[in-house]
Amino acid sequence: MLNYAVKRLGLSIAIVSLAMFLLFCMIYLVPGDPASVALGPRATDAMKEALRVKMGLDQPIWVQFWNFFSGAWTGDLGEEVLSGRPVLDVVFEQLPYTLILIAGGITWSVALGIPLGCWAAINRGSFADRLVGILSVAVIAVPSFVVAIYALLIFAVTLQWLPAIGAGEPGDIGDQLVHLILPSLAVGLGWVGYIARMVRASMLEVLEASHIRTARAFGLPDRTITYRYALTIAILPTITLLGVGIGQMLSSAVFAEIVFARPGVGKLVYDAILTRNFPVVTGAVLVTTVIFVLLNLVADLIVGALDPRVRSSF
Amino acid sequence: MASIDIREFKVTSPTKNGLNRRSFLAATGAFGAASMAFPHMAISQDGRVLTVRSYSDLQLLDPAFRLSLPEDDIIREIYAPLIEPVAGDEWDWRPVAVSSIEQIDDTTINFTLLEGMQFSDDYGEVTAEDVKFSIERIADPANESPYAGDWAALDSVEVTGTHTGTIKLKNAFVPLWSTTLPTPASCIVSKKAVEGAGGKLGTEPVAQFGRYMLTEWVPKQRTVLKRNPDWPGEPGQFDEIHIIPIEDPATAERGFEAGDLDYTWTSVSSLPRLKENPPVGSVVLEKPSLAYVWLGINQDNEALQDPRIRRAIQHAIDREIVVDAAYFGAASVGNGIVAPGLPGSRDSVTYDYDPDKARALLAEAGAEGLSVTLDILNQTERLTAAQVIQANLADVGITCEIKQNDSGTFWSLGSKEGDYFMDLQLVLSRFSMQPDPSWATVWFTPEQVGVWNWERFNSAEYKALHDEGLVTSDPAERDRIYKEMQRLMDESGSYVFLTHEVIGAIHKDDVEPGLKPNGESLFAQFKPA
Numbered sequence: 001m002l003n004y005a006v007k008r009l010g011l012s013i014a015i016v017s018l019a020m021f022l023l024f025c026m027i028y029l030v031p032g033d034p035a036s037v038a039l040g041p042r043a044t045d046a047m048k049e050a051l052r053v054k055m056g057l058d059q060p061i062w063v064q065f066w067n068f069f070s071g072a073w074t075g076d077l078g079e080e081v082l083s084g085r086p087v088l089d090v091v092f093e094q095l096p097y098t099l100i101l102i103a104g105g106i107t108w109s110v111a112l113g114i115p116l117g118c119w120a121a122i123n124r125g126s127f128a129d130r131l132v133g134i135l136s137v138a139v140i141a142v143p144s145f146v147v148a149i150y151a152l153l154i155f156a157v158t159l160q161w162l163p164a165i166g167a168g169e170p171g172d173i174g175d176q177l178v179h180l181i182l183p184s185l186a187v188g189l190g191w192v193g194y195i196a197r198m199v200r201a202s203m204l205e206v207l208e209a210s211h212i213r214t215a216r217a218f219g220l221p222d223r224t225i226t227y228r229y230a231l232t233i234a235i236l237p238t239i240t241l242l243g244v245g246i247g248q249m250l251s252s253a254v255f256a257e258i259v260f261a262r263p264g265v266g267k268l269v270y271d272a273i274l275t276r277n278f279p280v281v282t283g284a285v286l287v288t289t290v291i292f293v294l295l296n297l298v299a300d301l302i303v304g305a306l307d308p309r310v311r312s313s314f
Numbered sequence: 315m316a317s318i319d320i321r322e323f324k325v326t327s328p329t330k331n332g333l334n335r336r337s338f339l340a341a342t343g344a345f346g347a348a349s350m351a352f353p354h355m356a357i358s359q360d361g362r363v364l365t366v367r368s369y370s371d372l373q374l375l376d377p378a379f380r381l382s383l384p385e386d387d388i389i390r391e392i393y394a395p396l397i398e399p400v401a402g403d404e405w406d407w408r409p410v411a412v413s414s415i416e417q418i419d420d421t422t423i424n425f426t427l428l429e430g431m432q433f434s435d436d437y438g439e440v441t442a443e444d445v446k447f448s449i450e451r452i453a454d455p456a457n458e459s460p461y462a463g464d465w466a467a468l469d470s471v472e473v474t475g476t477h478t479g480t481i482k483l484k485n486a487f488v489p490l491w492s493t494t495l496p497t498p499a500s501c502i503v504s505k506k507a508v509e510g511a512g513g514k515l516g517t518e519p520v521a522q523f524g525r526y527m528l529t530e531w532v533p534k535q536r537t538v539l540k541r542n543p544d545w546p547g548e549p550g551q552f553d554e555i556h557i558i559p560i561e562d563p564a565t566a567e568r569g570f571e572a573g574d575l576d577y578t579w580t581s582v583s584s585l586p587r588l589k590e591n592p593p594v595g596s597v598v599l600e601k602p603s604l605a606y607v608w609l610g611i612n613q614d615n616e617a618l619q620d621p622r623i624r625r626a627i628q629h630a631i632d633r634e635i636v637v638d639a640a641y642f643g644a645a646s647v648g649n650g651i652v653a654p655g656l657p658g659s660r661d662s663v664t665y666d667y668d669p670d671k672a673r674a675l676l677a678e679a680g681a682e683g684l685s686v687t688l689d690i691l692n693q694t695e696r697l698t699a700a701q702v703i704q705a706n707l708a709d710v711g712i713t714c715e716i717k718q719n720d721s722g723t724f725w726s727l728g729s730k731e732g733d734y735f736m737d738l739q740l741v742l743s744r745f746s747m748q749p750d751p752s753w754a755t756v757w758f759t760p761e762q763v764g765v766w767n768w769e770r771f772n773s774a775e776y777k778a779l780h781d782e783g784l785v786t787s788d789p790a791e792r793d794r795i796y797k798e799m800q801r802l803m804d805e806s807g808s809y810v811f812l813t814h815e816v817i818g819a820i821h822k823d824d825v826e827p828g829l830k831p832n833g834e835s836l837f838a839q840f841k842p843a
Contacts, residue, residue, distance in 0.1 A: 030722070030723070031722075031723045031726065031732070031734070032720075032722035032723040032724075032725070032726040033726045033729060033731055033732060034722075036725060036726050036729055036731070037721070037722050037725055037726065039381075039460065040381055040382075040460065042460035042461065042463070043460050044458065044460075046458065047458050047460070048731075050458075082373050082374060082381065083373055083374060083516050083517050084516060085516070085517065090533070093533050093534075094533070094534060152568055152572075153568070156568065156572040157568055157571045157572050160572060160573060163572065163574055164568050164569045164571075164572030164574050165558065165560060165565065165566075165568070165569035165572070165574050165575075166535060166536070166558060166569075166574065167535055170530075170532055170535075258561075258562060258565065259565060260565075261558065261559075261560040261562075261565050261566075261569060262535075263532070263533065263534035263535045264534075267534060268534065271534075271561070273720075273722065274720060274721050274722050275721075275722065276722045
């Protein structure tokens, strides 16, 4: 197990390094002068040049990359271009909003997807099974930004049940949760379909297994067999799926944060790209990449710990 | 008298939460019964809190280094200016931090500060020495303030008493009363506080004293201003102003319709819809804008060096159709860079829509079958306008390829520091201005070639007229000067003037917004209706 964990950790570090290198290359290729964009129309040439030097843009790309990575290892992600605030502070101000949003999305997807998948598997071939199948595909097919816009128009604008913008009153968890309902639904709805389908397929496989037949032979109640013996095994692939899903939810979070005017890392990166605030872009992407890779690592380690075949095949 | 301690200022993150019974019940209700009708609470309560949208979050709260209009709005409230614009339909000003201010002659302005204005954080009373420091630090080239030009005519500020002083100019400067003094260029900061902060203010306000105090900033979420009970002048009308940064106007409109905002700007293209079906309990406003939108033609580009080709493009564009299509009929055609109501505003241009003449000019120049590129910012209105221009040009035999750019790329296209400025051919641009024509004409002088003059229009006569306009106080003469400058722009063939747009805004009917004639906000002049 230790050998497996070390190998997975090494791979994770390589993935983060490669992702950051690709990001640096993209930033280098993007047109537009960051100093001109940041300082606006009234800046003098001298001011722009001073800012370029401050941002390190006068250095070759490999020097910029080295400076960034050597700083990142010590927790120094540089300073925001204009305010001079540490990028790490700026990112960590926004990160909780995004993590909460994703947690909300996962809550929706798990809370709805698992029961639906179980229900469909138990009623295999029935109308309920077909209905869940159709609904699953439908919600997977609808992009999250479409869900976001329609949810906002229906529940916030027309019915006025829920707020349309913001993340809620700071310090008031209840208000923050109310503000979370629609954005997290937009982020998580597609994953309800994925999880329902995954759970259904796994459940059908497990329900045919010999230990389930044995349990039935012993006369255990269907409810106990389904939830205690079948679901606990069928849920394993869903854990891995969720690890991947978090990456996609991070992408969806950008749209949700823009549509609902919510703070968050997605919106932070979006705004920073438009204003060519590269230290914030690189810092925020590094933090989110590390989180994504870590979550996948944890998911793999959990699955590896539960299933020896996975460890031996790596 | 009660006071607000600046130590109350906080940058808040969601990790600093408290859970009380009400929060818990609300949370339970939220997640346990998401499908139930859960009436949400708007932030505004009892008309004492005003919730408004700004199009960006604050970045720097320093009058000398501010970056955008939303920062101007906040800075004006926490570091009071000498004077400010009056809300209404006419450009006028009123005193804020002064009890009197008077121009004695072309180069001398005397002022007397209100007494009793106290900086927070124990920085003492606001004095004329602070005014001198605040103005001279902007004007001093060593400080490299982007707003140094506002005080280009400044000689010095003389302190004549604790509350009195004299602003001395090197020469007459007509825009002083329209675009320098009523802006954050006259906002007062504490000399002691700024020097203590190393010469620049950041995002954390220091030594506030205005009508409102910034008490909370949640980055990307909101800024809270609280009324300053110690302000000796006319107080703000709301206890608190909550400023919500929302870049996308459509999102802001949805937020308003959902009841989360009291006031917001709208996109121009939404105006017809909102005017036809205003949300219940709201008022839709349409204000003339100071912006100007035009199709620029790079006269140094190899394919466009012949003036006949540029004139052909001018005649090929049906400006009325372009503007109608792009703004759904909400905006009208503009005839220059100077907005209506200002000296130099024109009723017409010197070219008309004449496709036959355009074809003839192209034939004369031997440019049949010309292909050009048109760079635009990736916004709906610009794309629609560009598509109509593309169709107009196709009608006279010019093939036009539209190139959409994000804002970061777009605003560097014509810069001499880039590698595209000579390849740039047609570009659809939009600038805004302060209420003085010199603010529009300054960007097209020869010094601005390759900076913001992307058409590379290079006219010594234009430059001379621009300089003359800055020192000419006779309105009729100024009118003549600025009209002549725009005629020179027409003559160059490098400009097709499209529109000044309009500003759309919407507010709840229990709020009376305080707006400049061009629709920009003056928070302290908002009132409960």
